[in-house]
Amino acid sequence: MTQLEAARKGVVTPEMEEVAQQEGYAPQEIRERVAQGLIVIPKNKRHTHCEARGIGKGLRTKVNANIGTSSDVVDAEEELAKLRAALEAGADAVMDLSTGGDLDAMRKMVVEASPVPVGTVPIYQAAIESRRRGQPVVEMSVDEIFAAIGKHAEDGVDFVTVHCGVTRETVARMEKEGRILGVVSRGGAFLIAWMRYNNRENPLYEYYDRLLELAREYDLTLSLGDGFRPGCLADATDRGQIQELIIIGELVQRAWDAGVQVMVEGPGHVPLDQVAANMVLQKRLCHGAPFYVLGPLVTDVAPGYDHIVSAIGGAIAATHGADFICYVTPSEHLRLPTVDDVREGVIAARIAGHAADLVKGVPGAWEWDLEMARARWDLNWDRQIELAIDPSRAKAMRETRPPKEEEVCTMCGEFCAIKLLRG
Amino acid sequence: MTQLEAARKGVVTPEMEEVAQQEGYAPQEIRERVAQGLIVIPKNKRHTHCEARGIGKGLRTKVNANIGTSSDVVDAEEELAKLRAALEAGADAVMDLSTGGDLDAMRKMVVEASPVPVGTVPIYQAAIESRRRGQPVVEMSVDEIFAAIGKHAEDGVDFVTVHCGVTRETVARMEKEGRILGVVSRGGAFLIAWMRYNNRENPLYEYYDRLLELAREYDLTLSLGDGFRPGCLADATDRGQIQELIIIGELVQRAWDAGVQVMVEGPGHVPLDQVAANMVLQKRLCHGAPFYVLGPLVTDVAPGYDHIVSAIGGAIAATHGADFICYVTPSEHLRLPTVDDVREGVIAARIAGHAADLVKGVPGAWEWDLEMARARWDLNWDRQIELAIDPSRAKAMRETRPPKEEEVCTMCGEFCAIKLLRG
Numbered sequence: 012m013t014q015l016e017a018a019r020k021g022v023v024t025p026e027m028e029e030v031a032q033q034e035g036y037a038p039q040e041i042r043e044r045v046a047q048g049l050i051v052i053p054k055n056k057r058h059t060h061c062e063a064r065g066i067g068k069g070l071r072t073k074v075n076a077n078i079g080t081s082s083d084v085v086d087a088e089e090e091l092a093k094l095r096a097a098l099e100a101g102a103d104a105v106m107d108l109s110t111g112g113d114l115d116a117m118r119k120m121v122v123e124a125s126p127v128p129v130g131t132v133p134i135y136q137a138a139i140e141s142r143r144r145g146q147p148v149v150e151m152s153v154d155e156i157f158a159a160i161g162k163h164a165e166d167g168v169d170f171v172t173v174h175c176g177v178t179r180e181t182v183a184r185m186e187k188e189g190r191i192l193g194v195v196s197r198g199g200a201f202l203i204a205w206m207r208y209n210n211r212e213n214p215l216y217e218y219y220d221r222l223l224e225l226a227r228e229y230d231l232t233l234s235l236g237d238g239f240r241p242g243c244l245a246d247a248t249d250r251g252q253i254q255e256l257i258i259i260g261e262l263v264q265r266a267w268d269a270g271v272q273v274m275v276e277g278p279g280h281v282p283l284d285q286v287a288a289n290m291v292l293q294k295r296l297c298h299g300a301p302f303y304v305l306g307p308l309v310t311d312v313a314p315g316y317d318h319i320v321s322a323i324g325g326a327i328a329a330t331h332g333a334d335f336i337c338y339v340t341p342s343e344h345l346r347l348p349t350v351d352d353v354r355e356g357v358i359a360a361r362i363a364g365h366a367a368d369l370v371k372g373v374p375g376a377w378e379w380d381l382e383m384a385r386a387r388w389d390l391n392w393d394r395q396i397e398l399a400i401d402p403s404r405a406k407a408m409r410e411t412r413p414p415k416e417e418e419v420c421t422m423c424g425e426f427c428a429i430k431l432l433r434g
Numbered sequence: 435m436t437q438l439e440a441a442r443k444g445v446v447t448p449e450m451e452e453v454a455q456q457e458g459y460a461p462q463e464i465r466e467r468v469a470q471g472l473i474v475i476p477k478n479k480r481h482t483h484c485e486a487r488g489i490g491k492g493l494r495t496k497v498n499a500n501i502g503t504s505s506d507v508v509d510a511e512e513e514l515a516k517l518r519a520a521l522e523a524g525a526d527a528v529m530d531l532s533t534g535g536d537l538d539a540m541r542k543m544v545v546e547a548s549p550v551p552v553g554t555v556p557i558y559q560a561a562i563e564s565r566r567r568g569q570p571v572v573e574m575s576v577d578e579i580f581a582a583i584g585k586h587a588e589d590g591v592d593f594v595t596v597h598c599g600v601t602r603e604t605v606a607r608m609e610k611e612g613r614i615l616g617v618v619s620r621g622g623a624f625l626i627a628w629m630r631y632n633n634r635e636n637p638l639y640e641y642y643d644r645l646l647e648l649a650r651e652y653d654l655t656l657s658l659g660d661g662f663r664p665g666c667l668a669d670a671t672d673r674g675q676i677q678e679l680i681i682i683g684e685l686v687q688r689a690w691d692a693g694v695q696v697m698v699e700g701p702g703h704v705p706l707d708q709v710a711a712n713m714v715l716q717k718r719l720c721h722g723a724p725f726y727v728l729g730p731l732v733t734d735v736a737p738g739y740d741h742i743v744s745a746i747g748g749a750i751a752a753t754h755g756a757d758f759i760c761y762v763t764p765s766e767h768l769r770l771p772t773v774d775d776v777r778e779g780v781i782a783a784r785i786a787g788h789a790a791d792l793v794k795g796v797p798g799a800w801e802w803d804l805e806m807a808r809a810r811w812d813l814n815w816d817r818q819i820e821l822a823i824d825p826s827r828a829k830a831m832r833e834t835r836p837p838k839e840e841e842v843c844t845m846c847g848e849f850c851a852i853k854l855l856r857g
Contacts, residue, residue, distance in 0.1 A: 082847030083837050110849050139849070148854075191807045193855055200851035242852075243807030244792065244800075283753055284793040309749065309789040311803040311810075314818065315827035319745050319782050323789055326732065326746045330706055344810070344818075345828060346835035347844040359742050366732040366746055369667065370707040377667075380734040384614045384666030387734075387767070395737065395767075404738035405768060412769040414506050421770040424505030426533050426558070428623035429665075431571075432616055 013230040014054070016270040018046035026052045030065035035374035044068055048263070049299045051170075051272040053104070053128040053232035058167035062126050064103050066274060067301040071373050072329045072364030075130065075303070075337045076102040076357050077348075079109035080117060084347045087117060093353045094124055100357035100401070102338075104170075106130040110139055118166055128169035130234060133159040134198045134215075148201055149208035156214055161225055170232040172276060173222060174198045175215040175262050176255040177238035182206065185239055185251025192242035195279075199238025219262060223269040232272040234303055235259045240279035243311050247281040248289060260296040274301040274335065277328075281307035286324055290331035303335040304328050308343075317343040318352075318359035325360055329367030336360045358401055365400070388429060390418045436653040437477070439693040441469035449475045453488035458797035467491055471686070472722045474593075474695040476527070476551040476655035481590035485549050487526050489697060490724040494796050495752045495787030498553065498726070498760045499525040499780050500771075502532035503540060507770045510540060516776045517547055523780035523824070525761075527593075529553040533562055533620075541589055551592035553657065556582040557638075561624045571624055572631035579637055584648055593655040595699060596645060597621045598638040598685050599678040600661035605629065608662055608674025615665035618702075622661025642685060646692040655695040657726055658682045663702030666734050670704040671712060683719040697724040697758065700751075704730035709747055713755035726758040727751050740766040741775075741782035748783055752790030759783045781824050788823070813841045813852060 017024050023038045027045060030052055031038040044050040050067030066073050076097035078090050090109070097105055104127050109117040114136050122129050137159035141151035163171055177199050185194075194200045202213050215222060226233050239255045241247040259275055266273035275297050281289060286307055293302045307324035308317060321339035329336060340348040340356035348356065368376035379398065386394035392409065399405035412421045419427040440447050446461045450468060453475055454461040467473040473490030489496050499520035501513050513532070520528055527550050532540040537559050545552050560582035564574035586594055600622050608617075617623045625636050638645060649656050662678045664670040682698055689696035698720050704712060709730055716725045730747035731740060744762035752759060763771040763779035771779065791799035802821065809817035815832065822828035835844040842850040 081844055082849060083844040084835060084847075111847065135849070191804065192811050193852060195851050197846060197849055197851045197854075200854045204854055243810065244803050245807055282793050283749060283789050310785060310792060311806040312788065312821060313781075313785050313823045315822060315824055315831050316781055316785060319742050319785055320789070322742050323746050323749045323786065326706060327750070342831055342845070345831040345843055345845075346837075349834075358736075358739055362733060362736050362739060362742055363746065365735065366706050366743070369733060370705050380667050381614065383734040384668055387666065388615050398735060399738060400736045401738055408738050408765055408768040411772075412507060414769075420768055421504055421506040422765070422768075423620060424507075424534065426505060426561070426620055428618050428620045429616060431620075431623045431627055 013227055013270050013272055014045055014052045015048065015267070015272050018042045026054055026063035029063040034065060034070050036069070041065060047299070048267045048273070051232050051274050051301050053169040053272065055164065055167045055169045055229050055231055057165065057229065058122060058129065058169055060126060061128060061169060064128055066335045068299065069373070070334065072333070072368055073103035073335045074101065074357060074360040074364055075104040075106055075335060076353055077106045077108050077337065078353065079107045080111035081347045082111045085112035087112070087120060089350065090117065091120065091124060092350045094121060096350045096353045097357050098127065100354045101361050102127065102357045104128040104130060108132060108135065110135050114139065118163065118168070122167045130170040130172065131163050131168045132172040132198050133163045134174065134201055138201045149205045151205070153214040153218065157221060160222065164225055164229040164231045168231065170234050172198060172234045172236040173215050174202055174236040174238040175213070175219055176235060176259040177202045177213050178216050178258060179206065179212055181239060181251055181255045181258060184254045188250045190249065191245045194238065195242030196236065196238045196240055198236055202238060219265065223266060223271050226271045227269060230272065232274065233266055235262055235273060235275050237276045237278065240277070240305065241281065243280050244282045247278060248285050252278065253292070256293060256296050260298065263297045263300045274303050277302055277304040277333070278307050279305055280311060281309065281324060283309045283323070283327065286327045287331040290328055290333055294332045301334040302332055303337065304333045305337040306339050308339065314344040315341055317341060318356050322359040322363040325363030326366040329364050330370055336364055361400060390429060436650055436693050436695060437468055437475045438471065438690070438695050441465045449477055449486035452486040457488060457493050459492070464488060470722070471690045471696070474655050474697050474724050476592040476695065478587065478590045478592045478652050478654055480588065480652065481545060481552065481592055483549060484551060484592060487551055489758045491722065492796070493757065495756070495791055496526035496758045497524070497780060497783040497787055498527040498529055498758060499776055500529045500531050500760065501776065502530045503534040504770045505534045508535035510535070510543060512773065513540065514543065514547060515773045517544060519773045519776045520780050521550065523777045524784050525550065525780045527551040527553060531555060531558065533558050537562065541586065541591070545590045553593040553595065554586050554591045555595040555621050556586045557597065557621045557624055572628045574628070576637040576641065580644060580648070583645065587648060587652040587654045591654065593657050595621060595657045595659040596638050597625055597659040597661040598636065598642055599658060599682040600625045600636050601639050601681060602629065602635055604662060604674055604678045604681060607677045608672070611673045613672065614668045617661065618665030619659065619661045619663055621659055625661060642688065646689060646694050649694045650692060653695065655697065656689055658685055658696060658698050660699045660701065663700070663728065664704065666703050667705045670701060671708050675701065676715070679716060679719050683721065686720045686723045697726050700725055700727040700756070701730050702728055703734060704732065704747060706732045706746070706750065709750045710754040713751055717755045724757040725755055726760065727756045728760040729762055731762065737767040738764055740764060741779050745782040745786040748786030749789040752787050753793055759787055784823060811852060
């Protein structure tokens with residue numbers, strides 16, 4: 012049984028217990044929301060050493076870190092270091108998006124080393140292996156696509172991005188309206204190229220039932236990818252994007268009918284005043300399925316600082332319904348991220364999520380800030396450092412410019428306002 | 435005549451022309467808004483080499499960088515380096531908040547070296563000089579306070595923070611309600627300590643006309659400081675803060691009556707869902723006077739990353755009415771900022787301001803992002819770097835991991851989605 016099927020039968024699984032414990036809810040509350048599809052617990056039956064993480068309604072906003080090689084940079088050790096950095100920084104999930112080197116070995120290494128849910132985008136592997144066999148990407152067969160997904164499921168991957176909403180209808184609608192920056196989703200681009208070349212419907216849409224069967228077997232959570240996620244502000248919330256979301260909403264219900272856990276992926280580059288509307292729309296069109304967003308990035312002009320750009324969008328998104336934030340690192344739009352970029356990206360996304368959790372009434376969120384405020388009033392620096400989202404960074408910063416008096420910091424020194432009025 | 439007086443008489447000053455040019459408005463539009471108090475152009479008559487910067491309705495959101503020594507760290511060279519870093523990163527104004535070393539020399543150096551408006555908080559100097567004379571801060575005289583303000587005006591300072599809304603009434607109201615983190619404004623704390631010790635009203639409130647006279651003489655813009663700005667989320671939008679804002683609104687109108695340019699300072703630490711309300715409240719209570727915010731910080735728990743925390747709050751604030759953002763650096767709550775912190779802080783605040791300008795309809799904002807989107811579609815990397823908010827950072831990041839093919843980057847390498855579909 013999948014978590015969804017168990018929940019519907021009234022069974023509280025150990026994973027639901029674990030999530031309830033982590034989040035401060037009664038196990039039955041978690042079970043009810045899993046049964047309704049409002050919460051997913053991505054955990055492949057074969058990823059036995061994986062901790063449960065709940066994603067969805069009422070829960071702490073979760074953060075995913077993308078790692079993995081590219082065709083230009085292949086270094087397994089570095090990817091392992093990124094995984095460790097992501098975990099240390101508090102990532103709740105990682106996606107192995109490797110597109111260079113030995114893809115099977117990379118994925119197995121990440122699943123083996125990760126105590127948190129692991130996601131992948133199997134179409135990458137299908138496309139890359141096709142090319143490696145000397146066959147153009149657009150000539151990969153339907154069976155090859157499903158074989159890649161099957162391999163990932165067997166290897167214990169907990170959730171997969173599948174761009175099932177990229178259909179002839181959505182492609183036509185996008186093309187008719189026109190876009191500044193076309194399609195920036197790699198999976199989406201592979202599929203559109205394939206559909207054009209073969210003059211066929213997207214196999215992930217056409218054979219969606221086959222996908223559901225596979226997913227159900229392993230309790231593989233489907234993450235319905237947004238092939239039309241906008242690549243610039245000007246393309247946001249256009250007909251292609253919203254048409255895809257409508258179709259994804261239908262696919263969400265078919266997944267639920269099949270007992271398969273499902274979440275939905277969302278943008279992307281979105282102007283600040285469209286972020287909330289995008290969240291409301293997803294929740295309504297997808298009947299409350301968990302929403303997993305990339306960014307959103309609220310300006311296009313800050314490469315080098317896109318972790319900050321996406322923290323702005325992510326905080327607003329999570330406030331209005333996003334449940335799961337995919338980090339964006341400072342390297343986005345410029346290069347494959349480094350280990351440092353991974354850490355910066357995870358922390359920025361956690362800040363965004365927490366800023367939202369504070370106002371969404373997520374249990375425990377407010378207490379953290381209150382404790383920090385009290386530690387500041389007490390001028391208790393050890394406690395402030397301990398409570399910081401990244402204690403080692405906070406400690407290092409304070410120590411590089413140590414104050415003359417232990418009680419204060421070098422910003423205000425003897426003119427500390429708190430000290431002055433407390434007497 | 436001050437800019438305000440000139441505008442009311444129908445005179446378009448060279449500064450209004452300059453602002454109109456920078457912002458893409460007709461000079462008469464700028465004059466009208468200056469006349470209504472909706473825009474300030476802080477420029478002391480003695481700061482003759484200062485470029486004009488307009489702050490207020492319809493204009494690009496401006497960014498201020500705080501620099502200056504503390505009692506623990508005094509290094510004039512470093513402060514000059516911070517000034518340069520702030521200007522290079524695109525700051526529109528700097529405040530010299532020095533509280534250590536030779537305060538007069540520091541201020542003169544900054545005014546001399548700065549081509550953008552310079553702000554100060556003269557009460558710091560009054561308090562510090564009092565202590566240096568062996569006299570407790572609370573024993574400084576009213577004349578000493580005004581002498582400090584006069585000295586700053588004479589030295590060419592363009593705007594001063596004056597905490598005129600810290601009154602017996604506001605203090606009583608704050609104390610009655612209670613706070614987790616008391617008063618975190620240094621200027622506010624000096625004045626409250628003074629008021630308690632002397633059992634007198636705040637001289638900046640009691641003798642506000644004297645302040646107005648002085649400001650008018652130099653066209654010194656008053657920045658009405660928020661002595662009750664919350665120091666933690668739990669204290670946000672409380673009675674003390676809002677009572678002060680009501681009084682500040684009254685003082686705004688008295689400044690306008692006296693022909694003095696005035697803006698209003700705002701929080702601080704504010705939960706994400708209270709940020710917009712704070713902006714609406716200020717605009718209404720202060721009759722549209724420009725709003726200058728510090729942050730707002732949307733969580734208390736991220737010392738080391740408060741530039742990101744404040745970028746989230748600043749973007750939302752600017753979207754809903756804030757006109758001028760005071761940066762917060764990664765060092766906030768930990769130490770006096772370094773030169774690097776200054777750069778990071780300015781860029782983060784500029785990102786926040788620009789994300790808001792895009793949706794506020796600020797002239798030119800949207801075109802910047804569109805150009806970047808087009809450069810991405812063209813895979814034109816030189817142009818992408820040129821258009822980046824920090825070109826040197828973007829260039830360095832790309833170059834540390836150069837792609838094999840010039841057209842792409844090492845994130846996607848040969849599997850670049852744009853390249854794939856453009857063919």
